[in-house]
Amino acid sequence: ERNQKYFRAYFDNISKTFNERSKEFAKAFFEYLFPQSDNVDELLVEVRKLIQSTPEDQTWLVKLLREKEDLLVRKTKVFDLVRRNPHSVSYTHLTLPTIYSVQISVVAVSLKKK
16 A cells, blocks of 8 residues: 555656756656556556656656656566466576666577477
């Protein structure tokens, strides 16, 4: 329930943030505070609502929203693939120190020779 309040507050205030704050602040707000959830479909619905309701003069926000929409669509496809393949595995490997979160998904596929 507490996460849902944050979720709502983020989506209710992102457009206002882009209107009232600097471009740098708004971009950081968008990227670093974007809600994290396994419910990708819910995030996708909210992002698409924002795209529809964002004025075209807020090109920077529209660009970020479209990029996030693309990422969420790709994430949905990966989740669907993993759900259909019961032998999938996850593997994360970082080779360099980083302050950024990195997500890498690997899906095992068996190939049968006929």
